[in-house]
Amino acid sequence: MNNRVVITGLGIVSSNGINLTQFKEAIKNGVSGIRYDQQLEALKFSCQISGKPDLTDEIIQAAFTELELKSLESTAIVYGVIAALEAWKDAGLSIENNEDPDWESGTIFGTGTSGIDKIRSSIYKVDDLQVRRLGSTAVAQTMASGVSAFIGGKLGLGNQITTNSSACTTGTESVLMAYERIKSGQATRMLAGSSTDSGPYIWGGFDAMRVCTNKHNHEPEKGSRPMSASASGFVPSSGAGALVLESLESALKRGAKIYAEVLGGNVNSGGQRGLGTMTAPNPVAVQRCITDAIKNAGITSKDIDVINGHLTATSKDSLEIENWSKALNRSGKDFPYINSLKGMIGHPLSAAGSMECVASVLQLADDFIFPNINCEDLHPEIKNIIDPDCIPTKLINKELTILAKANFGFGDVNACVIFKKFKKQ
Amino acid sequence: MPIINDLKEIITPYVDDKTALENITEDTDFLTDLKINSANLVDIVLDIEEKFGITIDDASMNKMLTVKATIAVIEEKQAENAG
Numbered sequence: 001m002n003n004r005v006v007i008t009g010l011g012i013v014s015s016n017g018i019n020l021t022q023f024k025e026a027i028k029n030g031v032s033g034i035r036y037d038q039q040l041e042a043l044k045f046s047c048q049i050s051g052k053p054d055l056t057d058e059i060i061q062a063a064f065t066e067l068e069l070k071s072l073e074s075t076a077i078v079y080g081v082i083a084a085l086e087a088w089k090d091a092g093l094s095i096e097n098n099e100d101p102d103w104e105s106g107t108i109f110g111t112g113t114s115g116i117d118k119i120r121s122s123i124y125k126v127d128d129l130q131v132r133r134l135g136s137t138a139v140a141q142t143m144a145s146g147v148s149a150f151i152g153g154k155l156g157l158g159n160q161i162t163t164n165s166s167a168c169t170t171g172t173e174s175v176l177m178a179y180e181r182i183k184s185g186q187a188t189r190m191l192a193g194s195s196t197d198s199g200p201y202i203w204g205g206f207d208a209m210r211v212c213t214n215k216h217n218h219e220p221e222k223g224s225r226p227m228s229a230s231a232s233g234f235v236p237s238s239g240a241g242a243l244v245l246e247s248l249e250s251a252l253k254r255g256a257k258i259y260a261e262v263l264g265g266n267v268n269s270g271g272q273r274g275l276g277t278m279t280a281p282n283p284v285a286v287q288r289c290i291t292d293a294i295k296n297a298g299i300t301s302k303d304i305d306v307i308n309g310h311l312t313a314t315s316k317d318s319l320e321i322e323n324w325s326k327a328l329n330r331s332g333k334d335f336p337y338i339n340s341l342k343g344m345i346g347h348p349l350s351a352a353g354s355m356e357c358v359a360s361v362l363q364l365a366d367d368f369i370f371p372n373i374n375c376e377d378l379h380p381e382i383k384n385i386i387d388p389d390c391i392p393t394k395l396i397n398k399e400l401t402i403l404a405k406a407n408f409g410f411g412d413v414n415a416c417v418i419f420k421k422f423k424k425q
Numbered sequence: 426m427p428i429i430n431d432l433k434e435i436i437t438p439y440v441d442d443k444t445a446l447e448n449i450t451e452d453t454d455f456l457t458d459l460k461i462n463s464a465n466l467v468d469i470v471l472d473i474e475e476k477f478g479i480t481i482d483d484a485s486m487n488k489m490l491t492v493k494a495t496i497a498v499i500e501e502k503q504a505e506n507a508g
Contacts, residue, residue, distance in 0.1 A: 067438045067465075135471055136464040 005182045006422055008256040009091025009244030011083035011193070012358045015051030015237055015345050018059065019086060024362050026344065027370040028395050032221035033345050034235050040207075043200050047212035049220040051237030051346035052198050053079060063154075071137045074115030079240035079351070080147035080195035081154060084109065087191060087242035088155055092256055096156055106159030106187050108177045109148040109242070110170035110194035112350035114163075115141035116201045147195055159187045167409030168310065169267070170194045171241055171353025172417055178245045179262045179417075188250045194354040195240030202349070203236035209279075211314060212236055224347075225374040226311040226340035227321070227382055227391060234312040237346030241354030243361065258422040259365040263297035263402075265417035266290075276412040281316070283323050289414035290327035290406060297418035299402060301328035304336045304418075306369055308360040308405040311340035312347050313374075318381035320408070325385050335386040336404075337396070343373040353407040353415065360405045364421045369396040428496050435472045439465045451493040466490075473499065479506060 010020055015033025017023030026033070037050040055078070063082045064072065072078065084107070088095070096102065113119075118141040125133050140146055145163040152161035160181065166173050171194035178190035196202065206212050213233035216223030225231040251258055268289045270282020294301055307324060311317050324338070325331045341356045348355055363369055371394050378388055406416040433449055440446045440459045455461045461469070470486050473479075473495070479502035481489075489495040 070438060071468075132467075133471060135468045137468070 003183050003185055004248035005179045005245055005262045006248050006251050007243050007259045007262065007361055008246045008251050009087040009089070009093070010259065010358050010361060011086030011088070011090060011242035012240070012355060013053045013055065013079040013083045014239045014355055015053055018053050018055055020090060023358070024366070027341065027359055027362070028368060030371040030373040030395070031344060032224070032373065034220045034223050034237070036217070036220050039200060040203070045200065045204070045207045046210070046214035047207055047233070047236065048217040049223045049235055050203065051235060051239070051348070053239050055082070071135060072141065073118035073121060074141040074146060075117070075198040075238060076111045076114045076195045077141060077147045077150050079238065080109055080111065080193065080242070081150050083193060083195065083240035083242040084151045084191055085154065087193070087244050091244040091246070092254070093244070095154065098156070101156045101158030103158040104188035105155070105157045105190070106181070107148050107151050107155070107157055107161055107191040108164055108174045108181070109151055109191065110164040110166070110174045110350060110354070111144065111147050111196060112165060112167065112170065113197055113202065114144055114146040116197045117199065118142050120201060151191065155191070157191070159190070165350065166413045166415070167411055168347070168349060168352050169407040169409040169413050169415040170350040171355065172357060172405060172407045172415040173267050174354060175243060175245070175262065175357050175417055176265045176267055176415060179265070182245055182247050189244065189246045191242060192245055192354065193240060193242035194351050196238050196349045196351040198238035202238070206236055213313070222374055224313050224343050226313040226343050227317050227372065227379055228313070228375040229377045229379045231313040231315070231317060231379070233314055234342065235346030237348045239345065239348045239351050239355055241351060241356070241358040243354065243357060260361045260419045261422045263299065263418040263420050264293065265415065266293040266296055267413070267415045268292065269414065270412040272412045278412070279410055280412070281408045281414065282412055283319065285412065286320070286323040286408060286414050287327040289416050290324065290404070293404065293416035293418055299418060301330060303402050304328065304404050305400045306363065306403050307336050307338040308356055308403060309338055309340050310352075310407045312342055318379055321382050321385050331385055333387040333389065335390045337369050337390055337392060338386070339370055339372050339392065343375065356407070357405055357417065360403050361419060364400050364403050364419055367397060367399050369398060369400070371395050428499055429492060431476060432473070432492060432495060435476060436461065436469055439469060449492060451496070453492045455490055477503060479503060
């Protein structure tokens with residue numbers, strides 16, 4: 001039994017748009033969500049800019065009960081739940097309050113950590129001999145699966161409820177895991193997505209590794225520069241993306257709007273062998289992930305109209321372009337269009353994959369390619385591989401059919417998914 | 426203000442059934458009458474400690490399943506403090 005799988009709902013919480021409408025408008029117009037971050041300066045970070053979703057109390061209160069909010073200190077859960085609820089609603093699904101859960105629907109919602117602020121306050125209490133004052137909420141907020149547990153309860157889901165975690169590939173991996181579950185007939189509908197905690201305790205480790213830029217503290221919106229010659233590191237950020245995946249049969253039966261079809265994909269690892277390490281990707285594995293994804297989707301590399309890359313604005317961007325070019329066997333003017341969302345929203349770590357999948361699916365559904373910002377000074381190594389016209393700096397309205405989306409993460413892990421515009425036969 | 430009024434205020438966020446909360450009496454049981462999630466009883470005890478400036482030991486905490494028993498524990502701890 002092999003079900004076709006389509007996307008019927010999207011949700012997003014981003015620094016440049018806290019709902020789908022705002023986000024779509026922002027990415028079409030190249031709007032940056034990166035701001036000066038006073039807290040990072042106060043804590044003596046070298047990078048003092050970040051991209052944080054600007055959520056209002058009203059929005060948060062609409063997603064959580066008074067009791068849940070009483071001690072909620074996990075931004076990963078806040079962003080994840082809000083994005084998930086938006087995607088569910090966007091898919092035209094309702095929240096039922098029946099005795100039985102919805103056995104046919106589940107969620108695979110990833111995160112890197114959960115509730116780092118809750119962990120911090122809990123550790124202070126424990127060390128202060130106040131362990132009993134942790135109350136009942138420390139576990140649910142700090143367990144890695146906190147975000148999927150909250151989502152499962154709010155939506156009354158009765159199928160698989162889990163959290164995947166694979167660094168920067170987390171969100172794309174969640175889409176592929178959800179896809180497999182529906183394809184194999186184990187679920188009718190899966191809410192895929194990922195989120196990341198916000199703030200200095202998450203971003204500090206990256207600042208210490210000197211992988212975040214410190215050259216743009218005075219001009220935040222210029223800070224995140226994927227593919228640029230003057231790229232000097234990524235801008236830390238946060239948020240969540242959510243996608244409702246569903247069997248084509250179910251989507252057609254209930255007359256749902258269909259954004260795109262998930263044709264297939266691949267996840268793999270370079271095993272930290274060859275050129276691969278904990279922090280650097282093994283190029284052989286990256287290329288293999290892309291070619292295997294293409295094979296799995298039943299297309300050829302020539303079919304790809306547009307790529308949404310990982311492209312973080314570190315020195316690795318040129319290598320990523322080289323990997324795409326080799327994997328697709330396409331270069332110069334023959335290379336597909338490629339863009340990076342990170343120019344606008346920075347690098348939301350474990351949320352990157354899902355937020356970028358949302359942006360990718362929006363492009364396919366609405367026939368546009370959002371502009372790359374901050375790469376007016378394209379890196380010469382990139383120009384040597386592909387034609388600059390493949391990297392649009394202005395919005396392009398164009399009919400698109402197939403988009404390839406990949407992310408690469410610490411641990412030498414890779415994920416690539418192939419989306420296709422859905423057309424009713 | 427009688428302790429029961431303070432108690433009602435403390436448990437309000439933990440109770441979905443607001444009608445049951447309105448009809449609260451000394452005999453009300455937190456779990457069966459108010460349908461409070463048993464995991465939240467530890468949070469209610471912490472809120473009570475804070476409100477009344479008392480410390481509640483585990484043995485006393487285990488008794489605090491009804492309004493009447495809870496008020497008794499609060500009064501006992503207040504008396505200990507006064508002493």
